[in-house]
Amino acid sequence: MGSVLTVKNINVYYGAIHALKGISLDVNRGEIVTLIGANGAGKSTTLHTISGLLRSKTGDIEFLESSIAHVPAHKIVAMGISHVPEGRRIFQGLTVEENLQMGAFVTKKDRIAHNLEYVYEQFPRLKERTSQIAGTLSGGEQQMLAMGRALMSDPELLMLDEPSMGLAPILVDQIFDIIVNLNKAGTTILLVEQNAQMALSVADRAYVIETGRITLSGTGEELSKSEEVKKAYLGG
Amino acid sequence: MNFLSSLISGLSLGSVYAIIALGYTMVYGISKMLNFAHGDVIMIGAYVSFIMSMHLGMNGWLALLVAMFVCTCLGVLIERLAYRPLRGTGSLAVLITAIGVSYFLQNMALLIWGANPRIFTSLFNGMAPIHAAGGQLNISAESIFTIAANIIIMIVLTLFVNKTKAGKAMRAVSEDNGAAQLMGINVNQSISLTFAIGSGLAAVAGVLMCSAYPVLIPTTGAMPGIKAFTAAVFGGIGSIPGAMIGGLILGIIEIFSRAYISTELADAIVFGCLIVVLLVRPTGLLGKKVHEKV
Structure with a gap:
């Protein structure tokens, strides 16, 4: 430790x-x-x-x-280090997938597909909305996108x-469940x-x-x- | 036929405005500043091309490439030396600096090349115009190449911004500089790239413009610069298709005003239209309203 x-x-x-x-x-x-x-x-x-x-x-x-x-x-x-800022600050005019690609800006090419799969596994909702403009997502989905985007760089x-x-409240529970899961997975x-x-x-x-x-x-x-x-x- | 030939001149002039407007709009999008020296980069591009072809006997197209290279470097240098140190100090300081850079470039040109007008030789010198409609309509090679150049530049740029990693990074920085840094995007590099592209295109615009309107003096870039800026605002500053549409509309309005209303009033009409558009749509034709979701 x-x-x-x-x-x-x-x-x-x-x-x-x-x-x-x-x-x-x-x-x-x-x-x-x-x-x-x-x-x-x-x-x-x-x-x-x-x-x-x-x-x-x-x-x-x-x-x-x-x-x-x-x-x-x-x-x-x-x-x-990956930082999900306050207010999520996703790129509103970019699609969900483009946001995730930005999250992988510094990621080695051969890891990107793997990380994308992992993010979609954690946030199945995002997978349904890959080509949607991020600004049109609901608040909860935007939070998931912001977290997914941060995970694309494989952060320690x-x-x-x-x-x-x-x-x-129901979304808060969901987000916290995800946080605990990510932690269990090693982050x-x-x-x-x-x-x-x-x-x-x-x-x-x-x-x-x-x-x-x-x-x-x-x-x-x-x-x-x-x-x-x-x-x-x-x-x- | 008069109408058609005016339309083609309008599209051709509008294409020049559109190519210049791209520089304004992309730079505004990414660094939220109005680069008023952009018009003068056009002038420098035209002079470099002129000197290369007239004094050094270079092929016109090769001279254009040299001019693009020089302007690209100049744009990056201006950003690095004049604008970057002021980043984060508020828009007024940067705006005034940009006006200062503009005068600096004009006076530098005056010092190097003098005040005597140079008569630019068209890049398409010797190419025959196309005759259409039984000889009643003449379309100059300049018009054809200018319109074609505009279309090609728009397509390439749109693909670049939407499909490449560097292009997407530029959009990300435009939207949220801080969040872009948190993605690992080097914001300085992204801004330099934007200035490089805008300034390289300014050289193209300079050569195309001077091919059609051959009088070259140190203030040649000033008025087209202002008009192209107007075009960028007209179309919605920050928007690439907006710059294209704004430029074309502006060129057409200007030529039609000259042809059918009055040469003296043409500029007043152009700017009058801008005011009307902004009254109705403050963000310009294609400008986005930024709305945040909490």
């Missing part, structure tokens, strides 16, 4: 706003780790910094024992940002969620983030029993 991702003391600014104040966390191979916290706490910013869209002024980010803090975003994907680590956002997962209850129920470990700082961490079970977490995030 080696460490896949180690984030050490990152500080990220949006202009004058100090968004992340010394965040450190780590993710081990095979785990589901979740990052919970209120709106604006810095969850998405953390993921954006890991995937290289934002830069930290301090500290380091190590992925599979090499530093990625200064690697450009488009190269980080090829190293094995899959980062999911609010996969349950805007989905009906390490870093999950950002506002739906803390759902997230803690599937997570091996969890971090609570408040105004740019990690305030609590522990196993999913520990945190779901913690009074502080209950009060702040679980509505009790």
